[in-house]
Amino acid sequence: MSVYGRKERMRIDYGRKRKIDNKALLRLAIFLCIITIMLATTSSFFKIKEVAVEGNSSIPDGEVLKLLSRYMDKNTFMVKPALISEEIKQVLPVEEAKVKLRLPGTIIVRVKEREVMAAIPYLGGFVLIDPACYVVKMQADLDGLRIPIVTGIEITKPEKAKPIIVNKRQDVVEGLKKALKYLLPMRAELSEIHLDNKEGEITFFIYTLDGFQIYLKEKDLEEEKFLLMESVLKDLRERGIDKGQIDLSKGAPVFKAF
Template sequence: MEYLEKKREKQRIKNIRKRKIKKFLTAFFFIIVFFLWGIYFLLQSDLLNLKKIEVQGNIILTTEEIIDTGQLFLNRNIFQYKLIDIEKNLLSHPFIKEVSLQRKLPNRIIVTVREREKYAIIPYMGSYIYIDQDKVVLQVSENYLAEDLILITGVEFQSFNLGDQVDISKEPLLDAAIELIEASKLVTIGELISEINIGQEDYIKLVTFDGIEVLIGNKTDMAYSVLALKEVLTNLYTRNIKSVIVDMRYKGQISIRNRENWEEN
């Protein structure tokens, strides 16, 4: 008898456990269904429709240009947008260097961009190619726009495409020219420079707005050369001397000669 009673008790406990598990699974099932139904309701409702697009960090491009490039449209559910696709669209614009995107529930998307800046102009077959500091082509214009930018001449192109780095035959010389521009801006003589010519093999020719020509070795320390050049130009302008060629091709040597008497070595 005692054995039978223990067996019945075990069976009763077992049944109770089964009922509890069944109730738990039933409740869990209804919670999942309710949760999924709630998500479906939110996705179909206007609550999560895009109502506001905030654009930050833009200086050159307008907010409308960035929104159009990103292919963002109001009154569309924000979860129907794939942020990676928006980023890809935005990075296809030549002037956009970096992008950061955020969804802000219930109805906002924040777009933060870092723009590329025009750094120099390269004339090419009647057109003008605007590049940034990374040698990326930002714009191609048939007209020379009056901007405070230095012309880089003597460039031999292999190819160029908007949004891509230029492909040229003398890339180290272009790198040296960009380094020269950067150094000249740091020592505040960038506004004096009109043109940088990289058509030669061994040196770069710099031309000021006053017509002074400066020859700089392409393998020299540009920061040091520009500091020395600033002092030379200051002395020349103080003495009102302009029609000269300043030869800085050789380390530690600076010679100044009248253009009329110059014979290039």
């Protein structure tokens, strides 16, 4: 019995010793982690030294670099990609801005630029907008651009990367956004999109470069109507008809030659 008792005590003592060693190792590991984090967050090795821009074509690299210049020499571990992404979208005309960090000190920015869909006259020049009615840029002319001009609305104080603000009737923007979304595939063959406000109802007159006028009411701004528009235009052109009005506000399209 005494021998057995001694062996049991030995096993118990050994177990206690192992538990003590495990706690010591854990404390040591935590200490080393803290030291490593302190070194990483204070070391110049992990400072931001470079910004790489990808996916841009019309937005110069310099605009992104200037915007993010305040992050240079900041510690990589102190930089938050999500905040940088939001900052870029607030200032530059991009739909998306994906930001990643590459150790030891590089910010990688991949953007998806807003696509120019139409132009709105403003102070002798033009405001270029995307299908969501965000301002992409402002310029004096439309040289080299095959996009329609939006008329019948007056915008105020356009700001790049911000939605347009329409004087008096901001609610027309929602209808315009729908129209631009569905007209995007055929923008190069359009000359004008005119909005007319009669007795509180917004109507749309869409003009093609080859002489067609398409009439729609705000309630007609659905995908089916625009698919029908393309089908009717194709049919008329194949039949050698190149001018006239297509009324899509009825149950069936009505064509009237000019």
